[in-house]
Amino acid sequence: MSVSVQQEDFDIAAEMARLTAGDADIGAVVSFTGLVRGTGGLTAMELEHYPGMTEKALEEIEAEARARWPLSAVRIIHRHGRLATGDNIVLVLTASRHRQAAFEAAEFVMDFLKTKAPFWKKEEGPEGANWVDARDSDDAATERWG
Amino acid sequence: MSVSVQQEDFDIAAEMARLTAGDADIGAVVSFTGLVRGTGGLTAMELEHYPGMTEKALEEIEAEARARWPLSAVRIIHRHGRLATGDNIVLVLTASRHRQAAFEAAEFVMDFLKTKAPFWKKEEGPEGANWVDARDSDDAATERWG
Amino acid sequence: MKVLYFAWMRERVGHGSEEIETAAATVSDLVGELTAREERYAAAFADLSAVRVAVDQQQADLSTPLAGAREVAFFPPVTGG
Amino acid sequence: MKVLYFAWMRERVGHGSEEIETAAATVSDLVGELTAREERYAAAFADLSAVRVAVDQQQADLSTPLAGAREVAFFPPVTGG
Numbered sequence: 434m435s436v437s438v439q440q441e442d443f444d445i446a447a448e449m450a451r452l453t454a455g456d457a458d459i460g461a462v463v464s465f466t467g468l469v470r471g472t473g474g475l476t477a478m479e480l481e482h483y484p485g486m487t488e489k490a491l492e493e494i495e496a497e498a499r500a501r502w503p504l505s506a507v508r509i510i511h512r513h514g515r516l517a518t519g520d521n522i523v524l525v526l527t528a529s530r531h532r533q534a535a536f537e538a539a540e541f542v543m544d545f546l547k548t549k550a551p552f553w554k555k556e557e558g559p560e561g562a563n564w565v566d567a568r569d570s571d572d573a574a575t576e577r578w579g
Numbered sequence: 580m581s582v583s584v585q586q587e588d589f590d591i592a593a594e595m596a597r598l599t600a601g602d603a604d605i606g607a608v609v610s611f612t613g614l615v616r617g618t619g620g621l622t623a624m625e626l627e628h629y630p631g632m633t634e635k636a637l638e639e640i641e642a643e644a645r646a647r648w649p650l651s652a653v654r655i656i657h658r659h660g661r662l663a664t665g666d667n668i669v670l671v672l673t674a675s676r677h678r679q680a681a682f683e684a685a686e687f688v689m690d691f692l693k694t695k696a697p698f699w700k701k702e703e704g705p706e707g708a709n710w711v712d713a714r715d716s717d718d719a720a721t722e723r724w725g
Numbered sequence: 726m727k728v729l730y731f732a733w734m735r736e737r738v739g740h741g742s743e744e745i746e747t748a749a750a751t752v753s754d755l756v757g758e759l760t761a762r763e764e765r766y767a768a769a770f771a772d773l774s775a776v777r778v779a780v781d782q783q784q785a786d787l788s789t790p791l792a793g794a795r796e797v798a799f800f801p802p803v804t805g806g
Numbered sequence: 807m808k809v810l811y812f813a814w815m816r817e818r819v820g821h822g823s824e825e826i827e828t829a830a831a832t833v834s835d836l837v838g839e840l841t842a843r844e845e846r847y848a849a850a851f852a853d854l855s856a857v858r859v860a861v862d863q864q865q866a867d868l869s870t871p872l873a874g875a876r877e878v879a880f881f882p883p884v885t886g887g
Binding site: 613626627628629631632635657668669689692693694695696697698699700701710711712713714 | 810812813814816860863865879881882883884885886887
């Protein structure tokens with residue numbers, strides 16, 4: 434199972450080991466880890482999602498990445514629920530023979546995840562809790578993949 | 580110490596934990612792991628390097644990346660000596676507030692490492708041992724950074 | 726038909742899920758019916774440029790037909806990752 | 807001056823390091839002196855397009871002056887990562 438939406442934290446070393454096990458053709462693994470930033474006095478966040486559609490969206494994102502790059506393996510884990518500053522939010526792993534495919538596919542997955550996967554962040558800081566606005570730069574990042 | 584040249588394997592989870600510890604501004608960590616591929620019946624390789632110059636080259640590569648992107652932390656570990664199929668060769672970690680800087684810096688470090696750091700691979704396969712030729716695509720990848 | 730609301734749309738409407746009887750032909754018609762109901766719905770849909778919609782868990786828009794649809798979800802632009 | 811050889815250049819020359827007395831003004835002069843010595847040096851430097859050089863651990867080329875240099879290294883294009 435290459436896509437997971439879960440409350441629990443993930444173990445990047447275990448995920449990488451599982452990803453590359455038994456495939457001697459993998460020469461490059463890229464990981465992206467997203468963390469809760471404490472900028473602006475933020476102490477925690479609540480991550481809401483759309484159960485059912487979220488998994489479907491992540492699977493579509495993975496399929497699209499596999500169609501565009503020669504990938505040996507992909508793993509996407511996105512957490513939901515309450516997360517504190519410094520906690521992991523998301524893990525994307527891409528494995529390929531060569532580094533360029535792995536790098537580009539990981540970036541692609543993150544760009545699409547930011548704009549297509551139904552997650553919403555509510556940040557808790559010194560002035561109360563606020564829903565995070567979508568960033569124009571994320572839309573722009575997604576558009577560059579055509 | 581953000582640059583290491585060593586025979587021993589590395590622990591990506593421990594390295595990531597050390598990289599992000601105590602810095603609440605990190606929102607994105609990208610890792611690149613290079614592995615020994617078993618393609619073409621390769622069973623092992625010997626990785627020779629230039630002690631002294633290697634460390635200097637990696638430190639220059641790191642400094643160049645930090646000058647180009649707003650990075651919170653960088654870690655480069657390159658192994659040398661005898662490595663078997665599936666073994667780790669290199670680890671590059673980049674941490675930043677946002678994902679684009681972390682992705683670009685990790686790619687940049689790898690492109691420069693492939694063309695500027697004094698390492699030479701001798702692969703052992705069914706037909707004996709052979710020094711790996713430099714790849715034109717690595718030179719091209721480095722040139723795109725101007 | 727099941728109608729879902731997420732994030733601040735859920736908070737404005739006051740609940741995350743409801744079953745409704747509707748003959749709305751499109752998402753746009755459904756939005757019209759909902760906003761006519763009560764002030765809290767009107768508040769949730771006040772700025773349609775900030776509202777996204779999925780029909781049966783597929784991205785949709787105001788013109789998407791609802792014939793045969795079982796689940797419609799309204800939410801703000803996503804902010805995951 | 808210390809002269810180092812790596813990878814297949816080391817194998818062709820037969821050793822990885824040597825101390826030499828030289829008055830060579832540039833890397834190019836030094837290559838000329840070495841290749842004139844013995845066949846194994848000539849073999850190592852046969853294709854100069856495949857030879858890279860560092861002077862005191864800094865990337866250099868055939869025209870780099872050697873005044874004051876303590877360490878010169880010859881090697882093929884790098885293949886790390």
